[in-house]
Each structure stands twice: as structure tokens, then as C-alpha cells.
Amino acid sequence: MSPTANILSWYNLTSNLYYRYQSSELTHVQRDIFLIGSGQTRFGEWWHMSLQDLVQKAMDTSIENAPCTALDIDMVITANMLGELTNNQAHVGALASALLPHKPPALRIEAACASGSVALHTACAFLESERAETILVLGVEKMTDVSSEQITRALMGASDNEKDQVPGLTFPGIFGLIAKRYMYEYGLKREELNIVSARHHENASKNPNAQFRSPIAPESVETSPLVADPLHMLDCSPISDGAAACILSTKYKSPFQLRASTLANDAVSITDRESITSFSATKEALEKALKEACIRREDIATIEHHDCFSIAAVINMEDLGFADKGKGIECYTKPSSHTFNASGGLKACGHPVGATGIKQLIDVRKQLEHSQSRYGLAHNFGGACATCCVHILEYTV
């Protein structure tokens, strides 16, 4: 066979597989996966607690709330991004497993700020393949042990090391670039952007697990110190310690069933994107998730989305399809039939990187139960949305 023919046949094969994947049976969750237990620490600055203490607390609470015992857990999947850099602690999977009496198999997932949701996605794969029946998915981050300079540098690890690391550039800087461009393209005003953080703080005042439970005035966002023009300190999610755990099972049942778990990716460096005011990974993950759950966007009652910076919240609203391009802010200024970040979001709840994706699912569960509605969605991304994971949870009364 000639080399060209070889490549052609390979191409045919892969495109066939891709087509089958796109169109086939794989567009729904293969098993009935239930969220049977969950627990978290309050997010905040926990000087008296180590990484291990945080893991232990979240794990214990989730097992207490679940119908199973610790010994029923077949596997532990941990999400953690910065252990090596902030706590000199790699091997977080084994660390968590060792806290259980039977030391089940464990692994660690890292996908920057999306680590938590990617860990949930991985757990689904293990459950669907029947490698495990009950999995404890745990996210943890201990960020306040190091100086803010060190943490800023560590978080830049979520960008492209060689293309994006201009001396002095930080993650708020990357979103500053995005915000500046967004304002230029769509005429978003600074005072409109203030509303996003103010709303998240207001929501967090009702959430006992939130890092900041005090409401703030919209004007105070603009008057807080400038971080990366046009973003101010109160536009940015904080540096937090915290852990969150969920127990997913195909063996034990609960009223909360995972209807979709999808993952999508994009170029890591913003220099490789055509547009920086819209995130294609969000659109792709959402589209796949709606298909997987066989529901329409309007069916979703409650949404927890990834508002690492206020501008990200505005862009998410558009990419998730709740607003037209350039009108994302209207989800915050006008009344809506959906609830967005009722927990307070990353801004006011805190953002312990690895724990965030899992905490979102816990909050969606709480809100569904509270409002007695059927579908809730968690949207979590990493970096400047180079990895995006969407989960849809169904509450069956």
C-alpha cells in the first residue's frame, strides 16, 4: 500500500469513528448515575487547616450524608491543581485514599480551574464502564499558605507557558485583555459590569458556605484597587482554601440523577483564538450536554456558572445561550426565569481551584431541592476556557 493510500484509509477510519461518536448511541449517559451524598468545607482562609484536614472534613461530611458506608466506596478521584506549588504536595489521590479504612484505588485529575468538573466527568466514565459502582469525587485546594505573588505565578500555569508568559502578565491580566476587547466590541460600560459582583455578593449572603457573606454596593467595585485595567479587585474571584466532595453511584439510588456530563476543549493560548470575547468550548460542551440529557435550554431552572472574573460571567451568559451576543449583562440587569449563581458564584463563594467544579454540583443539588425544580446545570472552565465541562442534574420528586 502506498503511503498516501495508507493515510487515506487512516483518515477514513478516524472520520468514521468520529461520525459514529457524534451521531450514535454515545450521546447519553450509559448508566443511571446518582448523586447520593455530598459535603464541603466552608470556603475561606483556613490557616488552622492543612490540605489533608480539608480533604478529611469534606470526605467525612459526604459519607455521613450518603446511604452507603465508607467501605462501599470503590474508588476515589481527587481534583487538585496546585498542590505541588502551594503545599509541596503531589500525590493527592493516594493521600485521600489513605484516609479511608480500606484504602480504595485513587487517582488525581488536573485541568486547571476545571479540575473539579473533569474529575466528575472521569468518575462517570468509570461508572459507565462498570469499573466501579460507587465513587467518591473530591476537589481540594489550599491556596493561602503562600504569598500572593507566588499564587499569582502558580495560577499562570493554566495558560500556555511559552506563548502567554510575557513578564508581568497575570490571569487577571488575560481577562483584562478580554474585558477591554469586549467593551470595545459591544460598548459594555464599566458601571454595568459593577452589577455582576454586587449580585454575586448579594446571593452569597444567604449561603452559609460562602467566603464573603456581606453584600457590596455596585459602586464599590469600581472604586476598589485597579488590578488589570479595566478589572478591579472586586471583579476578581478570591484566593481561597476549601474542599468539596460528591459521592456518585450506580448501585445506590437518590432523587438526584446525573443526566449529562460533557467535556470540550479549545486552544490554551489566547493568541491562538480567533475571538477572545466568546468561548467556543462553553458552546460546544453545552450543546453536547443538552443533547445528552434530551432537554431544551429553557428546561433548566438553576445554573451555576464559572464567573472567575465579572467579565467571564457576562460572556458565559451569551455562550450558554441565555443572552444574545453583546447582551450578556442583561441576565444581571433584567429579571429572568432562571437563577444564575444563586450560591454567590466563584466571586463571593470563593474559588479554591480544584474544589470549585464539585461545589457547583453540590449547590445545584441544593437549589433544585429548595425550589423543587427539575433540571440544574453546572458550568466549570479552566484557564481562559481552554477546558470546559458541563453537568446537568435532574431532580425527580
Add this chain to the structure above:
Amino acid sequence: MSTPSIAHRALKTRNQKNQSGTIISYTTITQSQSHTIALIELEDGSRVLGQIVCHSEQNMLSATALIGQRVMPRMALSSITEQGLRIYDISYEVIIQKKIDTFDESVFPRYILAITGPSGVGKSTVSKLLGTVCSHSMTRVPILTTRHPKEGDDGEYTYVSQKEFEKLHKEGKLAAYTDIPSNSEERRYGYVVEDLERIWENGKVPVVVTEMHLLQGLAQHFGRRSILSFGLLPPGKSRRAMLSSLLFRLRKRGRETEAQIRERLKHAVQDLQFFKERAELFDHILVNEDLDTLIKTFQKHALETV
């Protein structure tokens, strides 16, 4: 974070980054130092992130809306590693596009003769001599200043108050200006557009004495091509020797106090660096060793141009 090996690999991408481009977006990051970083679309369609450098505040202020501005690549010191390795990288400078009035070049080439150099190198002496020796073709332009008259000033300055200076600046009547931050004295200098134009109308070449900000300001206002730019260096083989000959001259002319002299020497170090960094802003670099030879060289270059 830059190690020698990362810096080495960055060399490979340098050629690709060395292109002019257009700003897509930018942000100023406020940390211990503030950096302005932009996302730039280069001529070949690729995009890069790069620092925006500005030699004069003037640039930055007049370019508050940077999106869509053209930028040129410049080599600049980006960081110093723990091992002491100085890392240079491509930064980008905003080019403010200035419409230059078209004029009939066959009648008279309007150009400015600019002399740039550190304090004490002999700029004023040279410009004075040129104004006298070549009075038929060249005229010194008075420098607008806010500082008080001093003994030893010989009619090269027009003294104004801070307020008047500010007013002229706001009305856009200054072709270029500079603030020299100083503890010992308050100094602002500038050139008035009208003064230069009057000299041209008389069919003569204006001679200006500049430092880095004034020279860049003039280049932006009239266009680089309308300046015949001379850099003037003090005699000496090394930087140290040059600085010591400057010190000698400053003390000898006795116009400044010792504290002011020390400050001027500090600026002189930057000025010498500027010759290297912005070589494209100079047509000729001359050494002020012997005044006669120097004046002859000036005349030769100036006449060639005319």
C-alpha cells in the same frame, strides 16, 4: 519566570515576533510595577502577547484608546534572571500616526537640525556657534522653560510660568515638551510650533537642542524625516571616561550647584543608553573633542542635506 534554557528557546520565536502589527486589546496590570500588555495581530496574521513600551509619557497620554493602533517591534530588557542573565525580548511601541502637511520640496526642504546629548556635552555652545557662523542659513530656536533665569544663560531660553506653559500645552501649541523630574529644581522645557514655522518661513533651518523626550516629541509632531538628527558624545573611550569629562565640564562652567550636577550626571547615564537603544532616531553621532572640527562636520552634513 525565565531560566537560561527558556530564554534560549525564546530566541527561536523572536524573528516571528519581530514584525509590526495592530493592537487587538490591551491591559495595564498594576502590581509592584505596572506593565501594559497587549494582544497584537502581526502583519503575517499571527497573534502575540507583548509588552507595550513607551519612552515618553506623552505617547501614552495621547494614546488612551490603544485598540486599533499600529505598533512597531523594539528590543527591550524584559527581565533579569536569578543567575544574573539579562533577558531581552521584543516589546512593541505605539506609533502615533501623524498627518504631515505636504509642501513643495523644490522650494525649500523644511527640516530641523536637532542636537541631542547629555547635559554639559556642549549642545548650547554648538548651537550658538552654528547660529552665528551659518547665520545666513540657520537660526537657533528659543527653548520655552519654566525654570528661573540663571547666570550664564545666554538668551537661548524664553522664560514662562508653570501656568502659561500648561496653557500652551493644552492649546496644542507645543511641538514637543519634557518634564525633568528633580528634587533640586523644577524644570519643564518645550518648543513652540510657531517659532519653528516662522524660521522656515524666513527660509532658514531651525536649530534645536533636545534630549530624548524632546527629540521623540519633535519626531512625532513633524515626522522623523523632517529632522536631521545629531547625537553629541563627550570625548572618552569608555562610558566612565565620557562621564568624567562631563563632570569636569559641568563643574567648570559653574552654573549648577553640586547637587544639581550629580542629578544631571544621573540623567546622562540614561542619555548615553538612549543613543544605543534608539539608534534609528539619529543620523550622525559626533564626538565633541575639538569645537572647530565639530562645527565643520556639522556644516558639511547640513549642507549636504540642503
